[in-house]
Amino acid sequence: MTTRVRPSNKRCAVIGGSGFLGRHLVEKLLDRGYSVSVFDIRQSYELPGVAFHLGDLCDKQALLPAMKDVSLVFHCASPAPASDDRGLFERVNIQGTRIVIQACIEAGVQKLVLTSSASVVFEGTDIKNGREDLPYAKKPIDYYTETKIEQEKLVLEACDKEKGLLTVAIRPHGIFGPRDPQLVPILVDAARRGKMKFIIGDGTNLVDFTFVENVVHGHILAAEHLRPDSPICGQPYHITNDEPVKFWDFMSDVLVGLGYAAPRYHLPYALVYGLALLLWLLALILRPLVSFKPTFTPMRVALAGTHHYYNCERAKQDLGYKPVVSLKDGIARTVQSYPHLRQGA
Ligand SMILES: NC(=O)C1=CN([C@@H]2O[C@H](COP(=O)(O)OP(=O)(O)OC[C@H]3O[C@@H](n4cnc5c(N)ncnc54)[C@H](O)[C@@H]3O)[C@@H](O)[C@H]2O)C=CC1
Ligand SMILES: CC(C)=CCC[C@@H](C)[C@H]1CC[C@H]2C3=C(CC[C@]12C)[C@@]1(C)CCC(=O)C[C@@H]1CC3
Secondary structure, three states: OOOOOOOEEEEEEEEOOOOHHHHHHHHHHHHOOOEEEEEEOOOOOOOOOEEEEEOOOOOHHHHHHHOOOEEEEEEOOOOOOOOOOHHHHHHHHHHHHHHHHHHHHHHOOOEEEEEOOHHHHOOOOOEEEEOOOOOOOOOOOOHHHHHHHHHHHHHHHOOEOOOOEEEEEEEEOOEEOOOOOOHHHHHHHHHHOOOOOEEEOOOOOEEOOEEHHHHHHHHHHHHHHOOOOOOOOOOEEEEOOOOOEEHHHHHHHHHHHOOOOOOOEEEOHHHHHHHHHHHHHHHHHHOOOOOOOOOOOHHHHHHHHOOEEEOOHHHHHHHOOOOOOOHHHHHHHHHHOOHHHOOOO
């Protein structure tokens, strides 16, 4: 007779645990007494109490050892949104997520928490105080968003009390904080190349930027509230700082904090969007001859010039969520953490 070891409810795996959000999540889980397996294609750090399993999440045989005796899995791996490799997004976010679900079922995992994105409902036009019942974007703005939609559907549909796998999706927006490889580095790079002098549109568009520790807090609350009788099974949850801010005020606060000038001159939104579209087309046509990546992509211009902020009332009610770090403190801690990106450094 084989006896199956019942996984401890303090053993978990973080797929994508070497990444920006994944590492912050791992650190908080350790603080809270969890033992953690990280599964990732790369190892970016070492920490006592963390077992690293290196592999591609599309490979079930590589995944299974990381899920051994684990009751809870966080899936926060994805190719970087800036990539334009459609095949990669489809392979990792869609096929790979199917494999993650199969592996969870085979390994007897009880809970799967997906890091989705609030962008799954964003089509490049204003969203003000959007709730979770907004329909998925019919015309997603890029391959990243297109495949994040399919990924979220797969995970939420896999929630099955009979089979013993419970699932939930967290939809963060504009994650920032120490060690972020995207937002602050892209911003500083643009400033150093003299491209941060302009405000796209009238500068009043409100956006959610979410400090990474609040996103981590939302994930852990979701995991700990995920039980067969709970209303959160198979549901998506917005997790934000609950302090929508003018996109250009946020950019200015970060830039000024790092010693750069704030953007000052206004450019009409339609003009910049049109130019970005033209550049994108040019890059596509010329790809066989020369490869260049424009800073101003239509997606970035849409993110910089429209309202996109989300209501997180559902997370407050069902998960008891409340941001643990304010926007002001989050910005101060982020700015402090990038001494090498300061003006003149
Ligand atoms: N950064 C942001 O503002 C937002 C991020 N998200 C989501 O949060 C999650 C985490 O994002 P970040 O930490 O910012 O990204 P990141 O790029 O820092 O981390 C992603 C990790 O996934 C790993 N990974 C990629 N492909 C893999 C594969 N085939 N097999 C195994 N591991 C693989 C990478 O090596 C990396 O360590 C992603 O799912 C992203 O879609 C959602 C909303 C906003
Ligand atoms: C809230 C949210 C979803 C933020 C996403 C983060 C990034 C997409 C932004 C981080 C830095 C931003 C940025 C621009 C667009 C959006 C970001 C990439 C510009 C390219 C917009 C046009 C400019 O004037 C330069 C900006 C540099 C920084």
